[in-house]
Amino acid sequence: MAFIDLANPTRFLAWSARILPWLAGAAVAVLALGLGLAFSAPADYQQGETVRIMYIHVPFAWLSMFGYSMMAASALGILVWRHPLADVAHKAAAPIGATFTFLCLVTGALWGRPMWGTYWVWDARLTSVLVLLLLYLGLMALRAAVDDPSRAGRAAAVLTLVGAINLPIVKFSVDWWNTLHQPASVFRMDGPTIDPSMLWPLLLCAGGFMLLFLALHMFAMRTEILRRRVEALEARAAAEALA
Amino acid sequence: MTHASFIIAAYGVAAAGLSALIGWLVLDNRAQKRALADLEARGVRRRSDRRPS
Numbered sequence: 158m159a160f161i162d163l164a165n166p167t168r169f170l171a172w173s174a175r176i177l178p179w180l181a182g183a184a185v186a187v188l189a190l191g192l193g194l195a196f197s198a199p200a201d202y203q204q205g206e207t208v209r210i211m212y213i214h215v216p217f218a219w220l221s222m223f224g225y226s227m228m229a230a231s232a233l234g235i236l237v238w239r240h241p242l243a244d245v246a247h248k249a250a251a252p253i254g255a256t257f258t259f260l261c262l263v264t265g266a267l268w269g270r271p272m273w274g275t276y277w278v279w280d281a282r283l284t285s286v287l288v289l290l291l292l293y294l295g296l297m298a299l300r301a302a303v304d305d306p307s308r309a310g311r312a313a314a315v316l317t318l319v320g321a322i323n324l325p326i327v328k329f330s331v332d333w334w335n336t337l338h339q340p341a342s343v344f345r346m347d348g349p350t351i352d353p354s355m356l357w358p359l360l361l362c363a364g365g366f367m368l369l370f371l372a373l374h375m376f377a378m379r380t381e382i383l384r385r386r387v388e389a390l391e392a393r394a395a396a397e398a399l400a
Numbered sequence: 401m402t403h404a405s406f407i408i409a410a411y412g413v414a415a416a417g418l419s420a421l422i423g424w425l426v427l428d429n430r431a432q433k434r435a436l437a438d439l440e441a442r443g444v445r446r447r448s449d450r451r452p453s
Contacts, residue, residue, distance in 0.1 A: 267410040
């Protein structure tokens with residue numbers, strides 16, 4: 158079977174039903190291990206116990222960008238190949254990405270208040286992540302506002318690709334501008350600056366949240382396929398009733 | 401607020417937000433499954449699901 162055959166909606170429903178329980182179980186196990194290690198890791202010499210917020214805030218931040226990157230790849234699938242599963246993947250990712258971005262902003266504010274003395278500043282990193290949240294919400298609103306699902310999908314795909322310019326701005330904002338937010342401490346050319354006793358729990362938490370994101374996305378995609386079948390059947394039933 | 405309360409608030413918001421998302425996804429999935437089952441009970445089926453008569 159060719160790899161592309163797995164992207165057939167009916168085949169997707171079949172193979173995702175087998176994978177989803179394992180994916181969800183792995184997410185719970187890795188998250189439990191990661192959070193367990195996060196609370197047994199040493200406190201930071203400067204931030205004290207407040208550093209515990211890092212183990213959820215940083216994964217939310219990474220996954221807010223990962224979710225949008227997935228949507229940008231799906232947008233290409235919609236516009237270039239017009240693949241129905243790309244449209245399903247794009248639509249299903251938006252509320253999950255928006256939730257992770259919202260949680261990134263809120264946990265960041267709750268970490269910022271004791272460390273910076275403020276919940277919010279209009280610096281480049283915080284503002285560009287807020288723009289990312291608004292992009293997610295705008296894409297959801299756009300789909301809800303256009304009646305024709307095919308036109309809505311294409312319009313949302315174009316907006317997604319335009320909005321993808323925000324991803325490098327989020328990532329490099331701390332290097333390009335003078336921000337209150339600290340620069341990258343994990344993904345750096347010269348290696349992580351964070352101590353291994355904190356790095357490993359952080360990577361495990363990030364892995365657990367990544368598995369959770371993928372499981373939720375797969376589940377939401379399955380629901381979206383069912384929704385489209387329901388809408389198609391309702392339309393056919395209505396047409397047959399009129400005939 | 402003490403530092404502990406900021407940590408508890410952050411984890412609480414994360415748990416509440418993720419629970420709300422998961423709850424909404426599960427309810428939406430159940431609603432679509434129910435709607436599909438109702439249509440099938442009325443005899444409205446996908447062409448690929450119809451048995452040859």
